[in-house]
Amino acid sequence: MPLLLSTHLSGYISWTNRVQEFEPARTIRRMKTEPTADLSDARHAADARLLGLVATGDSAALGELYDRFSRPLYATALRILNDPGEAQDIVHDAFVAVWEKAASFETARGTAFSWVLTLTRNRAIDRLRSRRRRHELLETSTLSDLGLDENSSGPGADSAASSSDQATTLRAAVAALPADQQRALTLAFFSGLTQEEIAARLETPLGTIKARIRRGLLKLRDQLAHRL
Amino acid sequence: MNAERHEDLAALAALDLITHAEHSEFTAALAEHPELAAIAASLRSTAAELAHTAPAAEPPADLKIRLLKTIAGDARPVPASVAQSPRSTILPFPTWIGFATAACFACLAAYFAQAYFNQSALNSAFRDQQNLADLSLHSTKNQLAAERLIAQRELADAAKRAADTAALITTLESRLAETKQRLFAQGTLADYKIATLASLLGNSPQAVAVAIWNPASQEGVLTVQKLPALAADKDYQLWVIDPQYSIPVDGGVFKVDPTTGEGRLIFHPNRPVQTVAKFAVSLERKGGVPKAEGPMVLIGP
Numbered sequence: 001m002p003l004l005l006s007t008h009l010s011g012y013i014s015w016t017n018r019v020q021e022f023e024p025a026r027t028i029r030r031m032k033t034e035p036t037a038d039l040s041d042a043r044h045a046a047d048a049r050l051l052g053l054v055a056t057g058d059s060a061a062l063g064e065l066y067d068r069f070s071r072p073l074y075a076t077a078l079r080i081l082n083d084p085g086e087a088q089d090i091v092h093d094a095f096v097a098v099w100e101k102a103a104s105f106e107t108a109r110g111t112a113f114s115w116v117l118t119l120t121r122n123r124a125i126d127r128l129r130s131r132r133r134r135h136e137l138l139e140t141s142t143l144s145d146l147g148l149d150e151n152s153s154g155p156g157a158d159s160a161a162s163s164s165d166q167a168t169t170l171r172a173a174v175a176a177l178p179a180d181q182q183r184a185l186t187l188a189f190f191s192g193l194t195q196e197e198i199a200a201r202l203e204t205p206l207g208t209i210k211a212r213i214r215r216g217l218l219k220l221r222d223q224l225a226h227r228l
Numbered sequence: 229m230n231a232e233r234h235e236d237l238a239a240l241a242a243l244d245l246i247t248h249a250e251h252s253e254f255t256a257a258l259a260e261h262p263e264l265a266a267i268a269a270s271l272r273s274t275a276a277e278l279a280h281t282a283p284a285a286e287p288p289a290d291l292k293i294r295l296l297k298t299i300a301g302d303a304r305p306v307p308a309s310v311a312q313s314p315r316s317t318i319l320p321f322p323t324w325i326g327f328a329t330a331a332c333f334a335c336l337a338a339y340f341a342q343a344y345f346n347q348s349a350l351n352s353a354f355r356d357q358q359n360l361a362d363l364s365l366h367s368t369k370n371q372l373a374a375e376r377l378i379a380q381r382e383l384a385d386a387a388k389r390a391a392d393t394a395a396l397i398t399t400l401e402s403r404l405a406e407t408k409q410r411l412f413a414q415g416t417l418a419d420y421k422i423a424t425l426a427s428l429l430g431n432s433p434q435a436v437a438v439a440i441w442n443p444a445s446q447e448g449v450l451t452v453q454k455l456p457a458l459a460a461d462k463d464y465q466l467w468v469i470d471p472q473y474s475i476p477v478d479g480g481v482f483k484v485d486p487t488t489g490e491g492r493l494i495f496h497p498n499r500p501v502q503t504v505a506k507f508a509v510s511l512e513r514k515g516g517v518p519k520a521e522g523p524m525v526l527i528g529p
Binding site: 078 | 242268
């Protein structure tokens with residue numbers, strides 16, 4: 001945790017040099033003493049304020065936001081599409097959409113990261129469906145093709161996992177979920193499948209799939225609240 | 229509907245797995261339970277964190293450059309709500325003033341260009357209308373001039389006809405006056421005196437004569453038939469017997485055709501005759517006499 005704290009602090013200090021008026025010093029001081037939920041809140045608040053600057057036409061803020069979001073967004077697009085070129089196009093288009101629609105972001109509907117991720121993920125899934133790989137995936141892919149190894153403990157065991165502390169924390173939190181919830185969440189997030197398709201893929205009743213997704217997300221939320 | 233169902237819907241929405249029917253149900257639930265929005269937001273934010281579980285991948289460095297180049301050409305206007313916020317006071321001056329100035333100039337240029345083209349089109353339309361009006365006026369003038377010439381000719385003809393008519397009227401009036409005068413001079417038919425003269429000759433009892441007398445003009449006509457032929461030194465002489473005179477008034481002498489005994493005399497008594505009592509014809513010496521001397525051959529009525 002001290003390492004995590006120092007990593008986040010360094011990022012925030014560089015950020016506060018640019019937008020000091022949006023990042024009161026007392027917040028930083030509090031982060032030093034309360035390095036859990038407050039740190040996560042501060043990160044999301046900083047993201048939201050960056051997005052606010054983007055809405056005013058601040059291209060430098062967009063560059064900053066890109067630096068903060070591009071890795072997980074690109075990794076997600078690449079995971080969904082399995083094509084680096086298309087993943088780059090998706091990330092590019094998503095950030096252009098951010099530039100054009102930043103003013104429509106509402107903090108009450110989620111974090112800035114979740115909003116930008118939705119823009120990216122939806123585009124990636126649309127691309128996935130448009131190139132007609134969906135049927136092929138359903139018919140030929142295995143769980144391991146979709147990033148799921150039924151014998152593994154989840155994404156946290158991936159040797160190629162992100163080296164960032166945030167990714168490590170996330171993987172640990174996901175790994176702590178029951179295996180059936182991990183599989184349901186991972187398929188729901190990366191595969192672009194519908195509820196029914198996930199249920200069919202996992203040969204599990206639809207109601208059970210919905211319950212696994214709900215429980216998995218709630219547990220993940222609670223764990224992240226304590227870990228970050 | 230219980231909280232677990234709400235959480236189901238919120239979780240599915242967070243992962244964009246929600247169906248249309250569930251979306252409607254979720255929207256209604258959000259309206260009924262505002263606190264559900266916070267749960268949905270937290271689950272969406274949590275779901276987004278799953279992105280960090282994807283295998284690590286570094287986007288190429290030129291992707292950021294490509295992105296910044298793309299947005300550098302984007303003149304996206306600043307939303308009003310953002311521009312009016314207190315934070316907007318710290319925006320870099322050149323970032324928006326350039327776009328605003330360019331936008332103002334562009335708007336002004338577009339406005340004046342539009343106004344110029346509108347005015348040009350309007351002027352052209354007015355010129356066309358004026359040309360049409362001039363053409364119409366010229367045509368009307370020509371027509372009026374032609375009608376004026378025609379009217380002048382008709383007026384001259386009418387004046388000429390009026391003058392001719394006036395002259396004719398004058399002539400007719402003159403003729404009428406003359407006729408009236410002549411008729412007055414001639415008198416009426418009722419005023420004429422017509423008399424038949426019977427023979428007094430034993431050897432020519434068939435001899436007859438008719439005298440017509442116009443007292444107004446003091447003129448008469450005598451026509452005779454079957455009178456005996458005259459000797460060379462003799463003439464017949466007409467006498468008009470007017471009671472106002474003691475002796476007959478001389479009406480003139482005449483001869484007859486020796487073979488038929490016919491003769492004609494237009495006579496004018498040598499004295500004014502007021503009343504004709506009788507006409508008489510006597511045989512006198514040649515050239516006539518002032519007072520009857522020879523035998524009376526015809527008398528009447």
